[in-house]
Amino acid sequence: MRLSTRLSIIVFSLGLTITVLNLYAVRHEVLQQQTHTHRIFAETLVRTMASVVADGVITGDKEQLTQMLQVAQNYKNNSIEYLYVIDREGHLFAHSYDTDFPEFLNKQIAKYPSALNGSRPINLVAQYNIENRGLIYEYAVALTPSLSGQMHLGLNQTKIQVAVNTASKKTLFFGMVLSMLFTLLAWLATRYVVRPIEQISTTLQNYQPGGSIDFSFKQSDALDIQTLKYSLKEAFNSRDYYENLLKQREQDLEVTLSSIGDAVITTDEQGHVTRMNHVAETLTGWSIEEAQGQTVKTIFPIINASTKEPIPNPVEKVLETGETVYLSNHTTLISKEGDEYQIADSAAAIRDVNNNILGMVLVFNDVTEQYELRQAALQAQQQVEKAFNDMQTMVAVLDTDFRVTFINNTPLESLSLKTEDVIGKEFWMNDWFTYDSALQKAIQSDCIEAFNGRKTLRDIEIMTNNGVLALQIGFHPIRDENNSVIQLVAEGVDVSVRKHLETEMRASMQHLQLYREQTPLAAIEWSIDFEVVNWNKAAELMFGYTLKEVEGRNFSDMILPESAVIDVDKIWQGLMTNTGGKNSRNENVTKEGKIILCEWYNNPLINESGQVIGAVLLVRDITHEHASQQALMKSEQEQRDILDTLRDGIITLSETGVIQSFNRAAEHLFGVSSVEAIGQNISILVREKDEGQPEGYSQANAMCLLAGSREAVGVYKKTPHSLCALPLQSCQFQLMDNTDLPVHAKT
Incomplete structure (x- = not known):
């Protein structure tokens, strides 16, 4: 279908649509005007008659009111169809019919409200379509505000419909004529406008690819047509250009695919x-x-x-x-x-x-x-996996989603699992770990840590058929040639023995701690910087300082007098170099300022590599012991001085015959100094055996002193062949527990 024909049809359809819409608008407007005119007529008539009708209702004069209604109905061929009045009780009072009141109106009376809408002067209360009479509109109006009676008026709408239909026909006729006229004008105008376009279309249909497009026919003066020709020419030129470009790209693609x-x-x-x-x-x-x-x-x-x-x-x-x-x-x-x-x-x-x-x-x-190569690598991997299966440790390989891709037999056998029970599952979701959610989170955290490139190691406990097993598990990242993590290796080693030893060690350390705290010796731990690391209750009692007061401090300036600092420094240097300083004795000062004498047992702390990392010192307060020793030494000196004043030789022997004291008289008598005699056996003071005398003679001669003999034979050292008979007096002391004290011999 030609474009001009299409445009004509469009114009005709548009004109016809406008005509129809206009017809309905005119019809509606005429109907509204006629209806409004009837309403005004009814309202004017009712209000004119209202006072007379109201008087008739009040006086009860039905005949006069009926005549008046009939006159009004028949006045000058108007459209009044009927009139009737309803009294205050809602009953029919008078009507304009010569015959009986129609039954259909009588039925409607009971339905009317006693009071009408006060906001309207007249109300449309009913519509009837009566045979041979047409459409009837019934209006009603209240007679007076104080009187409940109503007057009803029926108006015939037939004349209105006739007028409306007549107006609609005229409108439709003139609309059709105008539509045809406009359609003809549109067709002529379209033909004029479309002809250049048809010529352009014919030119385009005759166009051959690769040729030039010719728009040399009679030019149109319309700017749009000129623009269209120019645009089409540009479009075809562009198409030719892109076709050539596409061919070039096709050639380039062929070259690329070949290369x-x-x-x-x-x-x-x-x-x-x-x-x-x-x-x-x-x-x-x-x-x-x-x-x-x-x-x-x-x-x-x-x-x-x-x-x-x-x-x-x-x-x-x-x-x-x-x-x-x-x-x-x-x-x-x-x-x-x-x-x-x-x-x-x-x-x-x-x-x-x-x-x-x-x-x-x-x-x-x-x-x-x-x-x-991949198959060879697979075979190598299978060999490695076989080697892993023979190991007594847990070995698992995880992908980057932490799912198991391989696991050896040892952990599977510990829970009677099959490989398919584990492969493809996230490592921490397997049965070894599911008994403890905290353990699962720890394993997951280690996997993430290893995926980020950091090795992990921790001690855990896994579930096996034989109960909980102590395991040390580590995760190691496996990287490709680009240093990207492509797998994780999980390795678990049974550390039950180590854990048992650690438990025993902790128990031993606890015992050691109890011993350290309960020992009467002061125990002090020092760092290599000569600072206190720890000390026990005995140290607190000995020096008067609590651990908080001395921890981390150089203690020498607190417990050592100035005279002892130099010696202590030498001892400390010996400990730090592990060359000496094991034991020492020096004076110390307590927190209250009291001077005490302490004996120190010093031992360096040495690590596995042989380096000194500190020292442990045990301290014993020997102040009272030292005082007792000094008193004893003084007493012994006084005793020696007394013995030296005696004329008799006094010798003190132990129970085995060892000389313990030797006074000056004994020195003179035997020609032996106390230094030479003390610590020697008494046999050095008796004569040696002669030939022919039995073995053990000298020893027997010496032991006679211990046996309580009254006489023995002595030898003077300076003249060994000079013999003398020695009268003896000896005594033996016993303690209350019958222990023998040394023998005292007097010559």
């Missing part, structure tokens, strides 16, 4: 080959001329490298779903000549700008060498 190292095959939306590069021709054994139009299944048969079973071709899935499909690592391509190639490939949909699938592109390459 690319991967094999490339493209298809249309039905999966038929449209293009393939040289690499694809080499691997498939098909040339582009042979393959073009063939299905991908025909030129690209693939099987599983392990099972030799055919693999579903990815073409259908890509063309149906539009998803990118990747083949497995065990895909083998069978070429046209029967050669086998291990390949890696992917297939993706080719889409237009509206995301419609136009075809598919298949990219693959020969990975036979990599496949063989």
